[in-house]
Amino acid sequence: MPEPRTQLEDISAVLLAQSSSPRQLSKTLEHFVQLCDAAGGIGPDPAFDAWAGDSFLADGVAIAPQAAAHCARDYRRSVVFIRGVYAAIEDAKRRFPNETLHILYAGCGPYATLLLPLLTRFDPAELDVSLLDIHQHSLDSVDAILKHFDLAHYNAxxxxxxxxxxxxxxxxxxxxxxxxxxxxxxxxQFAVTAQLAPQLHEGGIFIPGKIAVRLSLAQIDEEQEQILDTVDFGNGAPHSNSDHYDLGSVLTLTPEAALPLLQAAVFHEEHGQWELPPVVFEIPALHSPAGFTAELFTRIQVYGAHWLEDYDAEITLPQRRTDLSPLVAGERWEIGYQLGGYPRFDIRRV
Ligand SMILES: C[S@@+](CC[C@H](N)C(=O)[O-])C[C@H]1O[C@@H](n2cnc3c(N)ncnc32)[C@H](O)[C@@H]1O
Structure with missing residues (x-):
């Protein structure tokens, strides 16, 4: 049986290799999850204690440690993020030669999945790592995992x-x-970005670099089958789906835009909520409306060429908006992103 640190090096080699197959990638992440569960004592469970273990914070819900652990298993998400983070650290080393890189991983969960497998690739003197979460239970697990993989001498x-x-x-x-x-x-995510992006060094990097949410009319049931068969591995330019009636962007979150957007938020007495400036759109006349529904699509540029496209991950699945049904051509609506304890898009007729 190899040493734990060697096991982690092997895991990171498979996750970073462009030649790894989807099967190898998901098996390798599962292996990582098992090792972390054994070392840190928190196992993955998507519905752990449904809500009871979540923390309801002023700016959104922090999911329970067991549910956060489960995120690692969403293998496309994890791999595209890990590859993006690796590319970003390599770029930061070139941008800031001879400096120790100060890295903050906010919401690291119990396994620090998006960064921890990469640590052995760097000299301890190159990095100063802060792993932050609202759940102490998750952080206890991260500390135990760092020790288990012989990473305690890193500045983490x-x-x-x-x-x-x-x-x-x-x-x-x-x-x-x-x-x-x-x-x-x-x-x-929105409030985290607005708080932390302004704390970047000039030329510093925020991951993810862009989260674009668009509203479209689509025939999801047919599309889902086709897309699941054909998705590539999230390393190309964003694709557009020509079968969608794209009604436009409803929010593009970038590190530069987050704070100005937050400062433009308006308090709505009737909902008792702060809301970003809303976007107005009109339902178009469809050639054959049967089967079309309104959906919010999310695409994520993790870093550079590392993208998560529609359907690549749980976090880029379309979200149906039944509040627009039945679709009536010519009707005008507005959609605004509400901030607060449960951030969400609110849609209402103009
Ligand atoms: C979706 S999980 C992701 C876990 C891990 N980063 C990963 O990608 O696999 C989000 C994590 O962020 C933490 N979190 C959410 N909101 C937070 C906040 N406002 N402050 C600190 N941690 C937060 C949660 O406790 C949870 O561990």
Whole structure:
């Protein structure tokens, strides 16, 4: 049986190799999950304690440690993020030669999945790593896993804090945060980005680099079958689906845009909610409306060429908006992103 550290090096080699097959990738992530579960004592469970283990914070829901552990198994998501983070660290090393890179991973969960498998690829002196989560139970697991994989000599610490209010003691070269569900609902990715992106060093990198949410009319049931058979591996340019009636962008979250968008939010007395400036759209006349539904599509540029497209991951599945049904050509609606404890898009007739 190889040493734990060697096992981790083998895991990271498979996850980064372009030649790895989807089967190898998902098996390797499952192996990582098993090792982390054994070392840290938190096993993956998508519906653990349904809500009871979640933390309801001012800017969104922080999912329970067991549910956060389960995210690692969404293998396309994990692999595209891990490859993006690796490329970003390599770029940051070139941008900031001879500097120790200060990295903050906000919402690291119990396994720090998007960064921990990469640590052995770097010299400990190159990195200063802060692993932050609101759940101390997850951080205890991360500490145990660092020890298990013989990474305790890295300059890595765990921090229990709310990422939406956290201030780091120095400027950051890289921030990584995946605190989202599809169409930016429920979890606090928007508020986390608005809080942490301004703390980047000039030329620093925020991951993910872009989250684009668009509203489209689509025939999802047919499309799902076709797309699931044909998706490539998230390393190309974003594709557009020509069978969609694209009604336009409803929110593009980038590190640069997050704080200005937050500052443009307006308080709506009637909902008691802060909301970003809404977008108005009109339902078009469809050639053959049968089977079309309104859907929010989410695409994520993790870093550079590392994209998650529609259907690649749980967080890029379409979200149906039945509030627009039945679709009536010519009707005008507006859609606004509501902030607060349960962030979500609100749609209403103009
Ligand atoms: C979707 S899970 C992702 C876990 C892990 N980063 C991964 O990608 O596999 C989100 C994690 O972020 C944490 N989280 C959510 N909101 C947070 C906040 N405001 N402050 C700190 N941690 C937060 C949750 O506790 C959870 O561990």
């Amino acid at each position: 610490r765990t921090i229990c804090a709310d990422a939406c209010t956290y201030r780091h003691p120095c400027s950051l070269h890289l921030v990584v945060s995946e605190t989202m569900q599809k169409s930016l609902e429920q979890e606090p």
